[in-house]
Amino acid sequence: MTQALTDADDLQSEDFGFGTQIRKSxxxxxxxxxxAKGFSVYNHMYIPRDFGDPEQNFWNLVNDAILCDVGVERQVEITGPDAAKFTQMLTCRDLSKMAVGQCKYILITDADGGMLNDPILLRLDENRFWISLADSDILLWAKGMALFAGMEVTIREPDVSPLQLQGPKSGEVMKALFGDSIMDLKYYWLRHVELDGMPLVVSRTGWSSELGxxxxxxxxxRGDELWEKIMAVGKPFGLKPxxxxxxxxxxxxxxSYHADADMNTNPYELGLDRLVNLDMEADFIGKAALRKIKEEGPSRKQVGLVIDGDPLNGPNTSYWSVKKDGVVIGKVTSAVYSPRLEKNIALAMVAAEHAVLGAEVQVLNKSGLVNDPGTSAAVIVERPFYDPNKKIAAS
Structure with missing residues (x-):
């Protein structure tokens, strides 16, 4: 659900009318x-989705830097003497060597091995963790698990609201805000800092595949104050909202959770085997199911697609069928035109036997964004489509 407004000059924050049940950051x-001209809903909160031309937003990100309100990334805080043991129970990734100050991309699975969330985990202290959520109600899941776990833990949503500062010049903005020492912060690590008395945790993470x-x-x-402070300091570096x-x-x-994965999707279908450790001594929810899936092999696999035709007019808003020789073999989950690659690119989930690099397929596009007939040729390719080793983000 997105609400677009046409008269931005007269826009007031009260004009967005999803209702009081949708929280604001x-x-x-x-x-x-x-x-911001339009918002959608994520974790029961408003998230900005429209600052004008999305292609210009892309170029602002990859050439300079952008500041994004991602307060919708709600935190589940886990504290108490059994915090580490309980957190390990929630995820299939081995946390035994996770240090205080480290972050990890993790998967939270249910008893069937299905993915409930793919958040970033932050270890702030020995017995204090934050799960920085994608779009699903893991706070309720964690509270339910804690009730029956028999462990000494406290589960709550703390007063924490993140911003993302992303792009090649984000480091320069950070240095101007916090001094040269912030440049020592390593990829997927965090630091406790203050800015004009504002208590912050800063991490080298982000949802952009860029330095961020x-x-x-x-x-x-102090949210308004922090936003304005960052924008003012970032102006000489070309920072844009x-x-x-x-x-x-x-x-x-x-x-993107709910688009490319949900509770009916398992890590092996997504090629995320590296995040599943079945050999660790600790038990976790879904361990037996994931062992069985690994032994039998997944029935589906995620692939990359390059789709022929005119540039897509924005991302897909529905799933598009993928066919091979007239038979449906899967669906496109996320598709967009990349102005840098000058191609229509997509993530798709297809039957495992058809997940062959170089294979030609057909995409049936019901929204008519590719070609008038609604069918376009496509080819299965490697993913990611750009910077596959994430050298940009990790540099």
């Missing part, structure tokens, strides 16, 4: 002032 009014940082504000009353880029994340093969 501490940066909401600032994003409206800075040109996330700034986790721990005082929602922006939104998470579908173009860049699909180029980078990054998942």
């Amino acid at each position: 501490p940066y909401f009014k600032a994003t409206v002032r800075w040109g 940082y996330e700034l986790y504000l721990q005082d929602e009353s 922006g939104h998470t880029s579908s173009i860049r994340r699909i180029e980078g093969g990054m998942l």
Whole structure:
């Protein structure tokens, strides 16, 4: 659900009318002032989705830097003497060597091995973790698991609201904000800092496949102040307000939960075997199911597609069937035109026996964005489509 507004000059924050049951981040009014024209709903909150031309937003990201309100990335905080043991129970990734100050991309699976979320895990202290969520109600899942786990843990949603500062010049902006020492922060590590008395956790993470940082504000009353401070400091570096880029994340093969994965999708279908450790001593939810899936092999696999035809007019808003010799073999989950690659690129889930690089397939596009007949030729390719080893983000 997206609400687009036509008269941005007269826009007031009250004009967005999803209702009081949809929460606003501490940066909401600032994003409206800075040109947000449309929002959608993510984790029961508003998230900016429109600052004008999405292609220009992409170029702002890959050439300079953008600041994004991602307060919708709600945190599940796990504390207590059994915090580490409980957190390990929630994920199939081995956390035994995770240090204080480290971040990890993890998968949260259910008893059938299906994915409930693919968040970033932050270890702030020995017995304090944050799960920085994609779009699903893991707070409720964790509370339910804690009730029956018999462990000494406390589960809550803390006063934490992240911003994403992403792009090649994001490091320069961070240095101007925090000094030269911030440049020592390694990829997927975090640091506790203050900015004009505002308590922050800063991490070298982000949903862009570019160099980037996330700034986790721990005082929602100062959200407007933090936004304006960053924008002012970033102006000499070309910093622009922006939104998470579908173009860049699909180029980078990054998942969007509910689009590319859900509770009926398992890690092996997505090629995320590296995040599943069946040999670790610790037990976790879904371990037996994932062992069985590995032994039998997944019935589907995610692939990359390059789709022929005119440039797509924005991302797909429905799943498109993928056919081989007239038979449906899967679906396109995320598709977009990449102006950098000058190609229509997509992530798709297809039957495992058809997941062959170089194979030619047909995409049936019901929304008519590719060609008038609604069918386009496509070829299965490697993913990610750009910077496959994530050298840009990790540099």
